Amino acid sequence: MHAPRRTALPLTALATVLALTSCSSGGDPAANSSPGAVRLTTTTPAAHGTVDEVTWNLPMGEPTTLDPAKVGDYSPSTVASNLCDPLIRLKADYSTAPGLATSWKRPDPKTLVLNLRRGVTFWDGKPMTADDVVASLERQRVPATQSVNIQVLANVTTIKATSSHQVTVRFRTPDSLFLKYLVNGFGAVSEASYLKKAGTSYGTAKGGLMCTGPFKLSGWRSGESITAVRNTAYWDPALRPKVEKLTFRFVTDNGTLTSALLSGQIDGSFEIPSTAAKALRTSKEGNLYYGPSAQTVFLTPTSPSSPLADRRVADALSLVLDRDALVKNVYDGAAQRQKTFIPSLVWKNSKAKDVYAKGYDALPELPGPDVAKAKKLVEQADPKQRTLTVAMGAGDQQSLQTLTFLQADAKKIGLKVVIRQLQPTQMSGMFYNPALRKGLDATMVLGYVEIPDPLSYADMLTDPKSPLNWTNYRNSAVTSHIQAAKATTDEEAAATEFTAAQALYAKDFPVVPIVCPYERLFLNKRLSGTPASFAYINSPWAAHLGGTGQGTS
Structure with missing residues (x-):
């Protein structure tokens, strides 16, 4: 419950700061903010330096799966968004940009044509083609997949590769939402041959993943951690990670998390609880950011x-x-x-x-x-x-x-x-x-x-x-x-x-x-670059992450 057209532009320095206001204020939230209110920012300052390793927390606990088709909660989405690229990207301000699809058109109200990016490879070096896109979407029709987005396909009649880098989707009646869902796990592309081989274990510690994202899944120790390493061959040069290794932990206790962030044992986390935010707000070990949220x-x-x-x-x-x-x-x-x-x-x-x-x-x-x-x-x-x-x-x-x-x-x-x-x-x-x-x-x-x-x-x-x-x-x-x-x-x-x-x-x-x-993000003082808005949930946020020159790296 809760849900892109050329190479996406990287997030740059601090975005315009938006003032908070009541949801009931209507049109322009910033116009009704009160002096001294908490302030919102969409991004953190751009990162510059590389970092050997970052330890990140998942305060909602360990994911049950990383299969993009089954990702429908905070923890799995926070990880999978850096591993499996979608066809369309969600930007920090909740607008969209091209992802693995460079453009799209509607030749008639019941047809959608997706033109795919060329030169994209999976982590194993195999090129991404239209067949991979078709396989990734079609498997979500199958009840055994247990896709959390199965309803998005209810109006679809066919999904076909109409060239090596083009996919055509046809609908029973016109459908405006299908295209917009391509920003999340529904639109993420996995390698077709790997999907077939992994079967129902795809996305688990045993079955693994095979995607095109900026980070590659390198390990999953149940109950302890998930690790990812940077994809040095990532198709988007502007988002080739500055972080060599990304380790996810699963600390759900607020007090333990606060202590770990203050001591530097954990470098950062989204969804900082309000009880922890009070202690972290004045921390000299890092920065607490408030961002726009959905x-x-x-x-x-x-x-x-x-x-x-x-x-x-x-x-x-x-x-x-x-x-x-x-x-x-x-x-x-x-x-x-x-x-x-x-x-x-x-x-x-x-x-x-x-x-x-x-x-x-x-x-x-x-x-x-x-x-x-x-x-x-x-x-x-x-x-x-x-x-x-x-x-x-x-x-x-x-x-x-x-x-x-x-x-x-x-x-x-x-x-x-x-x-x-x-x-x-x-x-x-x-x-x-x-x-x-x-x-x-x-x-x-x-x-x-x-x-x-x-x-x-x-x-x-x-x-x-x-x-x-x-x-x-x-x-x-x-x-x-x-x-x-x-x-x-x-x-x-x-x-x-x-x-x-x-x-x-x-x-x-x-x-x-x-x-x-509002979104609450805490970053150790040695790090910056990641979006501060809730858009992280479906965007490669860790690809923006890097060093600030403060602390050790």
């Missing part, structure tokens, strides 16, 4: 029988939740209130950004806490079950504090919130495995929108056929508007259809929007 935190029911599936219960919880207090006390000021579960970063660089902004501004404002009104909604709700068992990741202090806030507020209106902490593997797996949601009524979603289009996330949650539509939500008008948005390549027309759908599901879709957090 992340979203919300509470969602896990089944149609959940009390939270009744929109009146969801509205009641929303009414008693003091979001301003949450932002200040739990997120250390580094988050925004939000009216909905889709952050503005995903549309702010769109040609139709004004349409999206107008649609967001038209949504009802988030009310302040209103216990009396919330009580009435709970009394009206049916069924009368008043206990909610809510899942969260074990050791995630930020989520625990958020749910503790909600627990205390829910008690005021006759609802009992039981917090259940799940281990990382179970927490990650529950999103795609119904068996792991048994006994749960709701979950705290630390979600993110992977692709630069809000339609993708709305479609994923509200489509009756989506594996993430856990409550069997159905609204024919919402589905109609979303289908119309997907079926047009006119961005303003798509935005108009999306905002019409949003206005409808904002009234009946059972979800409790909480906040949209």
Whole structure:
């Protein structure tokens, strides 16, 4: 849950600093920032020197797979984005640029032609061709692959190599989202012959990977580390890594992570918890950066029988939740209130950004806490079950504090919130495995929108056929508007259809929007260059990383 046209330009020095503001401010966030607020930056200063080794942390725990087709969570994406190149690149500002596809065209509304980059080789030296692209996309139709993006192929009729470096995709009806999904694991290209040989073990410690990215997978010691070494033959000279060896660790305890960052045992990490950020903010060992983010935190029911599936219960919880207090006390000021579960970063660089902004501004404002009104909604709700068992990741202090806030507020209106902490593997797996949601009524979603289009996330949650539509939500008008948005390549027309759908599901879709957090990145003082924005999740962020001349390298 959470989602490119020539050689991509490297990120340069510090980007324009953007001021923080509330998600509910609409069009231009920077225009409404207050003096002294936390400041956002899209990139860190450009790196100059080479570095022998960097140790990086994955605070959400060890990945269960690195297979691009199955990557749908923080830890695996943070690693795989540096190993397996997608057809289109996601840039630090959430705009796009060419990746393994140099250009594309639509000869008719139901056909997409991808022209592939020449001179690209896999880590084993074999050239990348159209056959590899076809194999990488087609395998995601096969149920045994368990692709997290299988729904993207629902409208595809054929994917064929129409020359050695050209792929043609045909659709039943026009499809605007398919192209945009090529920025994430769905669009990553693996070597066809290696895929066939590895079978179901592809992407595991045993099966390995064979991709074209700036780093090569060199080792995976389960429970301890994943290592990658730089690809000296990488096709993009501007992004040939300055780091010789990249080692990923899996420290999930906030205190242990803070100590490791302060001591230099770990050089950097995205997703720094707010409790750690307070200690790292004044560190002389490195720098804490805040970046724009496409992340979203919300509470969602896990089944149609959940009390939270009744929109009146969801509205009641929303009414008693003091979001301003949450932002200040739990997120250390580094988050925004939000009216909905889709952050503005995903549309702010769109040609139709004004349409999206107008649609967001038209949504009802988030009310302040209103216990009396919330009580009435709970009394009206049916069924009368008043206990909610809510899942969260074990050791995630930020989520625990958020749910503790909600627990205390829910008690005021006759609802009992039981917090259940799940281990990382179970927490990650529950999103795609119904068996792991048994006994749960709701979950705290630390979600993110992977692709630069809000339609993708709305479609994923509200489509009756989506594996993430856990409550069997159905609204024919919402589905109609979303289908119309997907079926047009006119961005303003798509935005108009999306905002019409949003206005409808904002009234009946059972979800409790909480906040949209900002990205928190910590870098040891000897390092710089990596993007500071959430775009790292689907971009080769470590290829930008290098030395600053401070400390040892």
